[in-house]
Amino acid sequence: xxxxxxxxxxxxxxxxxxxxxxxxxxxxxxxxxxxxxxxxxxxxxxxxxxxxxxxxxxxxxxxxxxxxxxxxxxxxxxxxxxxxxxxxxxxxxxxxxxxxxxxxxxxxxxxxxxxxxxxxxxxxxxxxxxxxxxxxxxxxxxxxxxxxxxxxxxxxxxxxxxxxxxxxxxxxxxxxxxxxxxxxxxxxxxxxxxxxxxxxxxxxxxxxxxxxxxxxxxxxxxxxxxxxxxxxxxxxxxxxxxxxxxxxxxxxxxxxxxxxxxxxxxxxxxxxxxxx
Numbered sequence: 693x694x695x696x697x698x699x700x701x702x703x704x705x706x707x708x709x710x711x712x713x714x715x716x717x718x719x720x721x722x723x724x725x726x727x728x729x730x731x732x733x734x735x736x737x738x739x740x741x742x743x744x745x746x747x748x749x750x751x752x753x754x755x756x757x758x759x760x761x762x763x764x765x766x767x768x769x770x771x772x773x774x775x776x777x778x779x780x781x782x783x784x785x786x787x788x789x790x791x792x793x794x795x796x797x798x799x800x801x802x803x804x805x806x807x808x809x810x811x812x813x814x815x816x817x818x819x820x821x822x823x824x825x826x827x828x829x830x831x832x833x834x835x836x837x838x839x840x841x842x843x844x845x846x847x848x849x850x851x852x853x854x855x856x857x858x859x860x861x862x863x864x865x866x867x868x869x870x871x872x873x874x875x876x877x878x879x880x881x882x883x884x885x886x887x888x889x890x891x892x893x894x895x896x897x898x899x900x901x902x903x904x905x906x907x908x909x910x911x912x913x914x915x916x917x918x919x920x921x922x923x924x925x926x927x928x929x930x931x932x933x934x935x936x937x938x939x940x941x942x943x944x945x946x947x948x949x950x951x952x953x954x955x956x957x958x959x960x961x962x963x964x965x966x967x968x
Contacts, residue, residue: 700876703917706946716947727782743820751797760793762827769835789956795821815850828860838867842895869925870896911944
């Protein structure tokens, strides 16, 4: 059966397609705050570390008990236009149990910056965090953050080659991997995206570095476009010699899909750490 997208606004509207969707991101505020306070009380939180000159060029770094065995960087979403690092602190909980330090950066937001500029900022954030923590780097990003995580594994990414070589695994959660459809999405107009930037910033149109290991993870209750985007990159990069997989977690939507990161035994954390 032939299929065609006729309502671009709807297929990229996560809030409108979820019952009580307006409750997010507010539902993350309290658990994130409580987690930060607990980590600060234990002396295991380094807050507001600078990775660049901009007011949003900051990251929080949470440390495990004992010497870290590597670094996880969690990159938040929000269509490159919303959110900050304060909503996501508690998602460090799962990796921390396994002895990984976790950095949670924020970045400048469109329309004050272009997506290509955010890509550069994330490269700087990862470089700064990785200079403080030895060992392998694991990137996990949600939605627009999934795009930014995968962008770091592309040839020509704004990440030093020695840092890129340390990336052991990428998990893109509900990621946006081909930006060209966003040119049709009314709510994405403030991005100022054009055909050239959409192509240049789409991991699906770029070549990954050879050693990349990628898991694309989405919720089974997400919109058709987010599920298509999830499968897309795993499929394309598989054809370019990359080790990939695409997973749909049944029953979860675009927001609660990230909650698995709080549980050290959850399959999402196991994939990120190469334990499952």
